[in-house]
Amino acid sequence: MIRGACKAGSGPLLAAPLAACGGNWQSALDVYGTAAIGLKQLIILIVAVCSVVWMLVMIALIVALWRRRDAQAQAPEPTRERRMTVAIMGAVVATVLIIGTFTVMSFIATRALNVAGQDDLTIRVRGLQWWWGLEYVGPDPSQRFETANEIHIPVGRNVRLKLEGLDVIHSFWVPSLAGKQDLVPGRPNELTIRAERAGVYRGQCAEFCGMQHAHMALLVIAEPQDDFDKWANAQRQAATQPAEEEAASGLQTFLAKPCAACHTVRGTAAAGTTGPDLTHVGGRRAIAAGLFETTRGSLAAWIADPQTIKPGNNMPLVPLTPEELRAVSAYLASLK
Amino acid sequence: MRERIVLGLGRLPLHGMGAASVTWWGTLAFMLIEGTGFALAIAVYLYLMNLATVWPINAPPPDLLPGTLMTLILEISLVPNILLSRWAEQQDLRKVRVGIVIMSILGIIPLIVRIFEFPALKVSWDSNAYGSVVWTLLGLHTTHIITDVVDTLVLAVLMFTRHGLNLRRFGDVQDNAMYWNFVVATWLPIYGCIYWLARL
């Protein structure tokens, strides 16, 4: 599905090889972001030390249970008790040393979490039930544009994400790039990410946010600066007028039906803001927050019955004739 | 197992007073629970206050008169309350009867004053978080006054029945007096929060 797109997609959209596609694309262990790489080292170190501790305790337990004993019962005797006290003291001191080290290590790693250097790009990320609204904020207002569910970033640049929860609490988590950060209504948070390699990384909401918490994914596409600039320029443009007749009639239906009340397609009269901006929806890899690869077919299926595909989501079923459905999905697919 | 008698309990009293009474400890434990509740409610007040840019939110500070009057009455009630507790310890039924009637009245008067305290807050519970927290603090304290007043009234009735002349009843009166002290003591920080922190 979208994973497949990831493998095949190195053609038109991305010139760079998709490194992440070889491994797991949503994992704290397959890491391609500066922060996640550091975190993985910390995780491996702590897990290794803890494993050794566990094995030592197990050895002590096994020996304690099955060591050879005198046949006769022995009453607790002061010298033995004293020796055991010393052993326990030693173990406690070791415990204190280990957790002290961990505390210092995590304090240092916490400071490193904030990726050093200047931010090259700022994106407002809005968490909504159950999709991600994105606004690229440039230094000058004409540079800004909106999109949804698919974040493009230039490789090797610090990208500052301004995280806002607009309804309930969500959590932004793209494990291959960085640790998570919550989007709390009324309390804006920030997270800086930087991809070290080009690729497609998947993330999904990590704070339970209601019915479709399971289907609130997003993609981060890290690409070379040139590709990124090209993409950003394209995104700033309004939607092109549909050339084909079917797509043109799709636009008419889109505007006549309730679609336009919730969605924006820049360059048309559709200016709703409750749903994702659809200006370039056909160019995004996935629809419905990571649920399906974007194709005419999946768009049609989604529009035809959103409540069966993603029960509880906020997109209502808009009754359309089969012709209208075909036209609207053709139109949306054409919005590259 | 066989038993070997090593201790005689026959001379012990049939009921302990003060720290020898389980109800005294029970009352103390419930005071600890409710004290924690009050402390947390005040913590919520301070938390919201710390978060707000202006405090009180969209409201003038509360009128001082009813709350201060309340504080005075509660403080004054401590005198007969402590006397009542002492009389109960001395098991002086006549004085306890007088004292408990006085304490019943001194329990009801604050409830009347409290009726005027809520409007004096000058904010509704559903206007904003400030209104919510002051109403809750005041409401929480009011439930404690009501609880203690009901307990005092029941005890007052009991003291005039054949059940009155009983060490247990005197113990109950002492526990009730201790609880009233607690109700008065918890009022002071709440009074400070509602009426004075809002004026800072």
Next chain:
Amino acid sequence: MNGPPTAPDTRDADIERTRLPSVLAETWKTPVGFWGALVTVDHKIIGRRYIFTAFVFLAIGGVLAALMRIQLAQPEARLFGPDRYNQIFTMHGANMMFLFAVPVMEAVAVYLVPLMVGTRNIAFPRLNAFSYWIYLAGGVLLWTAFALDMGPDVGWFAYVPLSGPQYGAGKRADIWAQMITFTELSALAVAVELVVTIFKQRAPGMTLDRIPVFVWAMLVTSFLVIMAMPAIMIASTSLILDRLVGTHFFNPAEGGDALLWQHLFWFFGHPEVYIIFLPAAGMVSTMIEPFARRPAFGYLGLVMALIATGILAFGLWVHHMFVAGLPRLGDSFFTASSMAIAVPAGIQIFCWLATLWDGRPVFKTPLLFIIGFVVTFVIGGLTGVMVASVPFDTQVHDTYFVVAHFHYVLIGGAVFPLLGAVHYWFPKLTGRMMSERLGQWSFWLIIVGFNATFFPMHILGLEGMPRRIYTYQPDLPWHGLNLFISLSAVILIAGFLLFFINAIRSAHFGEVAPDNPWDAPTLEWASTSPPPSYNFAMIPVVSSLHPLWDDRETLPVAAGLRTDRRELVVTTLAGAEPQAREASPRNSIWPLWAAIATTIMLIWSIFSPWAVIWGSIPVAVALIGWFWPKGTPEDES
């Protein structure tokens, strides 16, 4: 109410020893039949009932877990839609925490603590009866709501705004919040009873350093309940107010704050973990003695570790909020305090290891569960150290790693000792032994099934699987492990089934138990199996930490209590010197009436704020009826 069985002021020493049990039994009896079941204040009957009910909730909570595992066994499974699934996982968590784990520990204590400290009934026995009824009502409320498709669906910690007035539609979140009120009310009541029982009703001579470790654990736990539960009461009440009368505690648009909920919840929620774990640790320290055949090593260390854990428990709630965006410096403080709690946990583990090392282990089922506890709990403790680290936590927070972690802590750390405790104290509870063969089988199934089920969840979490998702897409590489987990859960379920079968069978057909089948050193084994209604014909007198090991034949006792009324001994707090012969209340129907009135008020208040005013009148009437003197010998002074 019948009159006293003997003339006023008859002392036990004046009665022929052989006749004493029947006289005491008459004074302390619970009437047979349905009426007796409603009026009883016997801590053993209530304790058994409490334990039984809690295990029923464990079983049906386990069924929910099984349903979740079926759903998650394959990607995009459609056994349940998100609406039902969200109710299921919320019910599973809320049920296991509020209706099973906390109540079952308190239930065991309700049964055992009075016996272990050598008294005849728990302090405030009527409050004890009330607490059970309220607990039952809370459980029935929650499960009825679930059956009616009104079960809470906001997670067991019900974060706002999702559970708030705007996004939590219907009455689901209110039912969650009110269920909290029920269970906290009952937990607080039991905590007060236990504190006073342990402070004031210990057998003469049971000084502070002669209190069994389990009793110490329950004392610390009870204080944790007393200090922590008010926080959740404040939180759930504020939530109901927000939802019902339009307050704005958690509404950022009107000066409220979403994180305020998290602070309040976790100020309760983290101590909650220790409210569950400390009793289990106490059980281990107490059970290990007969099975290592030596006193637990480091009594002082074990008790101090319990107290230290109890204090530290209040200093780590923020580690549940490491990714919520609080100041990083503050987070680091909470990292340190969360790590520090490993020290008292470590001390206890080391003391148990030393006890086993120096003892001569008897490999019976309770010891097996202790061993299983050490093996799994250490893993849970170490993953706890991991999530205490802020940077580590940013990757695993709210993932299956955390799901694995807290199941290791709660099942490995608390349920394993509890299962051992059931095998251990079963003869005292029922008068019959549990089958050793079935016990060992269930142990092996449970330990293998548990680890195979929960260990892979660590890996799933690191591979990016968030918790609380009702399904996952096939393009994510989680399918294999999820299937493996679901299959392993079958083994775990088989183990629990076998345990339940063993318990039910043994209760009816088990070998008849002697008074002290394990040669254990604590006072509950001085009584018969099961104990009589009055626990001890004469109150034991204690002169060491292991009274039954000092002299296996004779029990030093105190004489001089009245037999015509329910009488027990009140002793001083530290020295346990006798202070008074105190009366213990008789059976009464009023606790049940009070519980019914309270239940009506609380459920009504989900729908209308006026319930608090009108509903409190019957509550007050019931309470007055409860406390009104009845002129029984117990009222004498």
